[in-house]
Amino acid sequence: MPEPVTLRPRGGMIIATLALVITAAALVFIAVDGGLLDLARWAWPVVLLGWGAWLLYLRPFVRVSEGFVEVSNIVRTYRVPWSDIDAIDSRFALTIRTRGGRLIRAWAAPAPGARQALSTQRADVAHAPGDDDTRRPSDAEGTASGDATGLVRRELDRHRREDVVAPGDVTTVGQTVVTWHPLLIAGTVALAAAAVASLVLPHG
Structure with a gap:
């Protein structure tokens, strides 16, 4: 990337x-x-x-880079190295589970509301990354959670396949860094x- x-x-x-x-x-x-x-x-x-x-x-955003995923919520920011990601979900929002068990939900990537979720068709999630049995309306392209989750999943898959480490980037490996904004x-x-x-x- x-x-x-x-x-x-x-x-x-x-x-x-x-x-x-x-x-x-x-x-x-x-x-x-x-x-x-x-x-x-x-x-x-x-x-x-x-x-x-x-x-x-x-202010909230999700930033995907070569070294990490950065999730900035209202008053707290998480910088998650690819090596520290255990699983990704989109049920309530883009949610990253770290290898230590921490759940990080992205305020900037919420799942669609009930009305939009009920109107979502299988075709809307057909091209979303993930297994057919685990895809949800929140994975649909064009939704905040679906776009963010799809991007993070694709990039995580690439890192795992290629064992990518950004040159000189020590944040690519190691633990998630949490920063409060006092x-x-x-x-x-x-x-x-x-x-x-x-x-x-x-x-x-």
Whole structure:
């Protein structure tokens, strides 16, 4: 794989974009209608809406590269070397089980909803990687879970066949690395507190 491939759900990106547009429009309206003082008072709940949309729908991703699979969820990122992957599933979302038994579900690759799953035909999953008996609607091409799971399965199969190790990449072998993002957590808590205070505290 010459270049990393990054996946985000298209539906989530649309929701986030709409939320950010609404956030920007609301801030402009507050500033024009009430001035900077009202903006300072009431902007926090509006900004929290936009921040939440970015955090839930734009920030998470699945990145597949020569050395590892990177699953970035809301406030935590997993870097999984190919050698540490034991199994891959798509039942609720792209799910990677490591050799140590850890289950990593990708927020950016959720399984389709019940309505879409019920309308999925066998032909929709016919070309998905995996055994016929284990294929699910969540493996269907065009779904967030199906596209991500298929990509990871194909690349994992290639690594196992060819015993691929990226030159100079020590992350290709070894253990999964988990990284928390404390600044995101602290920023979200602070913004939520400011939004609550803006709504409940009296304004003269």
